[in-house]
Amino acid sequence: MEHAGKKNSKAKKPLLWIVLLIMAVIQIFPLVWLVDFSLASSNEMFTNGLLIIPEKIQWGNYVKAFVDGHFLLYLKNSVLINGLAVLLVILVSIMASFACRRMNWKLRIERACTYLEQNYLKTYEIAYRVGFRDEKYFSRVFKKVKGMSPKEYRTGNSQEPA
CATH class of the missing domain: 1.20.5 (Single alpha-helices involved in coiled-coils or other helix-helix interfaces)
Structure with missing residues (x-):
């Protein structure tokens, strides 16, 4: 074959x-x-x-x-307009990527809250499940978004597993 x-x-x-x-x-x-x-x-x-x-x-x-x-005039205009267009695209791309990254964090943190409320996974397991590879970094991001650590959130919102 x-x-x-x-x-x-x-x-x-x-x-x-x-x-x-x-x-x-x-x-x-x-x-x-x-x-x-x-x-x-x-x-x-x-x-x-x-x-x-x-x-x-x-x-x-x-x-x-x-x-x-008038080649030099048109060349200067083209370089100026294209340079400004590139700068504008870069600026918009940076702002959009920042917004997407922030939204991604918030979505991950909301999913982590659901896991924390269920109270059956350890914090590092939750961090891994929602896409963080480092538990400490997850805790820092969680505190930044929610204003409290994952441990504090768990003790205030935990539900006993059925």
């Missing part, structure tokens, strides 16, 4: 390479076309076919586009 699977895998490799090669050509062609036309004269652009070989390379097209197209 394993031998047939390896044969099938070997048969798929050339097909995969062909598909990847076609995709690469499709992705790269617009860049080649862009560079090709940027180095041609205006007459060559409109009289020749899809891909042209310029008779004389027109490096001046880049200078003209840089100066007449």
